[in-house]
Amino acid sequence: MLELDCTALTPAEVLQTSGHVEKFADWMCKDPKNGDILRADHFVEDILESRLRGDKEARGVKIVEEEEDPSKKKKKKKTKGIEAVKLDDAVVQEYEEILAKIDNYNGEELGQLIKKYEMKNPETGMEPSAPVAFNLMFQTTIGPSSNTPGYLRPETAQGQFLNFAKLLEYNQQQMPFASASIGKSYRNEISPRGGLLRVREFLMAEIEHFVDPEGGKKHDRFNDVKDVELVLLNRHTQLAGKTDVEKMAIGKAVENGTVDNETLGYFLARIQLFLAKIGVDQSKVRFRQHMANEMAHYAADCWDAELHTSSGWVECVGCADRSAYDLSVHAKKTGAPLMVRQRLDTPITIEEWQIDLDKKKFGPKFKKDGKAVEAAIEALSQEKRESFAKELKDNGKIVIEVDGIADGKAEVGADLIKIELRTRVENTREYTPNVIEPSFGIGRILYALMEHNYWTRGSEGGDEARGVLSFPPIVAPTKVLLVPLSSHESFKPFLKQISYKLRSMGVSSRVDDSSASIGKRYSRNDELGTPLGITVDFQSVNDSTFTLRDRDSTKQVRASQEKILAAIKELVDGTKVWADIEKELPIFEGQEAELPAR
């Protein structure tokens, strides 16, 4: 993969060409009383969800919140304010069906839903205005003369497309290949909310994989991932107003056509493996296919990896088949050859109906219509050419339809035109690659990861329950906590030495030498997600051994500095897990009044 870094500032022409200036918009309504601006789909969603909750309450259905949901309290509160109103069974079903395909409505349809179901803004009791499109791009002016408009990029993809010819050259004209970019994108969200879930400036990691559209978009390494199982929610299920999922190996999903092609399937599987590796709760992942109206203007097919959070299912990774859309529009606008020229091993012999015109006679005969008649002839399909060839042979003339001239048609005699079946040999083939785009929203993934990995260690002996953030070592920002038993001077050289060694190993560490008890220091760093801890105690001063502590089990081992550092390296690299270390190094008990394990 070729990594590149493009600018966020983008001349307006680029985003006009890509279609973003016209189409990259959300639907917004205005409250006529207080002027509040509401995002139309969120408004409809919120109202229907709150009515359904009211219905459940009226029916005496207990609203079950997930056990480990950290936003539990907040949700309970929200539920309290809802009026318990029983709905007809038919209405409940209608609401549920609307919600299942909420992303499929356009502005007009959202407006109709608001009217039909008499939705009012709870703040004012007023029906909001009809939805209007609001472009989500931030606009600015580039240069000192104020006449060059520009936008902040809404995605990192466009810079990669604009550089396609350079990328292909750098890849020595070999296909398929991918470029990748990590950087900020900007969307002027109508109502940012949910912490990192919906923000106006966010970190994206986008891969653009360029593939030959012919031959079924096969992928070389598809076989490596074909047994990876995904939880799929396809388009048809959603359009039927349902949300039932199927668990399926990606090999089978591509085989039975649920997922369109191997390349798309390969990346879906890699996304699944990535999410598992960084510690996403596997029971909270699903891949949801976009419905037709929901898809971005450039997409031919799209699946989102959605992660379940306290805000419901959240799109965290998109994987779209952008077809040849972007490269085609940019090539057309700029004239730059954003295409691949493939040398054919066996030249192709093409048999086709070719037309020869006696252009000198065209002017005198057709006068000002000459050009139009000529263009109409050149544009004839192979089928038409074949039938005209016969007609010409039979009648000595043909009559063809020509737009924009007096009669709407023109008679062309055999003296002017010749149509013959001939063969032509092609040594190269030109094509515009299709693009498969896995697009990662880093902030959203991180947010879900925090929810999925946060839990509370039960209290014993009346202690308060304490939070633990079980980030896998690979994601934890700080890998190792260094804690001296006390502020005793004799511990300091060891802390300095171990810090230094960890730094040269490329392992991040942090010293907590505050005066809090060692248990408290461990406990607060458990909540920060630090997976490992080294304690420097009086025994360390005597025999240069140290304890290594595992955050999740709170178990400790004790060994020489060398062995402890080697164990850390293996845990951080992921070549071993804590259970392995426990078997290899002597267990240590003591020193810390420990809380019960997970």
Place this chain on the structure above:
Amino acid sequence: MLELDCTALTPAEVLQTSGHVEKFADWMCKDPKNGDILRADHFVEDILESRLRGDKEARGVKIVEEEEDPSKKKKKKKTKGIEAVKLDDAVVQEYEEILAKIDNYNGEELGQLIKKYEMKNPETGMEPSAPVAFNLMFQTTIGPSSNTPGYLRPETAQGQFLNFAKLLEYNQQQMPFASASIGKSYRNEISPRGGLLRVREFLMAEIEHFVDPEGGKKHDRFNDVKDVELVLLNRHTQLAGKTDVEKMAIGKAVENGTVDNETLGYFLARIQLFLAKIGVDQSKVRFRQHMANEMAHYAADCWDAELHTSSGWVECVGCADRSAYDLSVHAKKTGAPLMVRQRLDTPITIEEWQIDLDKKKFGPKFKKDGKAVEAAIEALSQEKRESFAKELKDNGKIVIEVDGIADGKAEVGADLIKIELRTRVENTREYTPNVIEPSFGIGRILYALMEHNYWTRGSEGGDEARGVLSFPPIVAPTKVLLVPLSSHESFKPFLKQISYKLRSMGVSSRVDDSSASIGKRYSRNDELGTPLGITVDFQSVNDSTFTLRDRDSTKQVRASQEKILAAIKELVDGTKVWADIEKELPIFEGQEAELPAR
């Protein structure tokens, strides 16, 4: 150092408070004929430089261009267009003095220079308009309602200042400490130029080191760097119209006051060590101190690490002492406590003159002036209080000046006021930290690095000279090139295996299996800066040995895969250099018709 990532989109208030809305501007002129917009200081610089070149030409002085300067041809061309006009010796000296302090002029002064020396835009022959300030920030609107103006950040620093209280908390209230941020900044440059040297969107890496302003801004690890030698161009030399530098150990520079304090000196030395490590030509580095008018509005002192390029000396790293400026203005505006509360080990006993007022009697006596009189009394300095105490004792009353009341003064009798010398014990001390800010312009450093490391290998036997980019392994984007001798099938498994092993070692590699000769493939990758190459040949297939090639010397060694990979790891980590490897592993000659070494 605490790394953090803040937004580029910044509400206008933040940059109003920091002073950027008012002061972050360059001076621009307009050509009255063609409307061209010119950056005033660059315009003056260009005109004077071209006149000086014309003078040299007239005097028959050969204009010596540096041998290895890649932009040689371009410069020559530029010189050609210049009229050979001899100047008076006095004028030459004036011009040189102006150029030495070009960064010290404000807009009015630049306008005077343009008039005085009759500078015309070469494009039109017209004198440009008087310079006006042009704010360099990109403006946009945040949110859907169009009434929240914002700017793209012109530096990454402000986000770090705004988060100071959180950072201090995260650092457990301990001082000194630093935060660091790597990210894009945006400046709407009047005329971008010189490739990566002046662009409107650029990558910065900024460290904000927070330090106690008392005690001379000492630094714990200053001793580690005190012998590092820097080439210094101080403020006084420049103001005298000169550019003479001095080479000095940083320890001495701080001692003799050339560099203000240890913390500033520590970071200057670290910048020097960093630049050396990444491969900057040591004869092309100098540290230039800012002159008073040149300094940014927030800076108390500033040194730039300048690198010499084909565009002259270019500021690549700035190191400013921002004093308490930013934290103070933000704290004042928002009321947030951006300060440090230091617990004193030994409480301070303060002896001071304290005032007690009988406030109940104030109203009846002074009526509407009561508040003003009270405020004037509270504001009295310790010295005034002492003398008033004496006066009160002697005369039973004092007369104090009060702004904004009828008489301008008020008589206060001993029945209303008591002034006594008392002692007070302080357990904490509050202060606003000062900030030392090393700020790296990554694009500029990279540009200079490319110029400094690009050279051509001499031709032998009529071959064309070939470019080599001698990036040190630590900076080279690709560390290892893998080249199969030919496209023979038997080489492929080795390429795959070695690629895989390098990837798991964290070493980037790239395969060049094109049909070009092996010499040509090496040569073109030399130009891309790849420091090491592994060749897979028929001997590899037989005995699993491979050759490892050094880009700069073109020397090769041959050994087992294991030994070759170990050597690569050591070279890439910087624990060994090529000369070490040549001593350890057998030299290999053959296979490649090699070009002569550097």
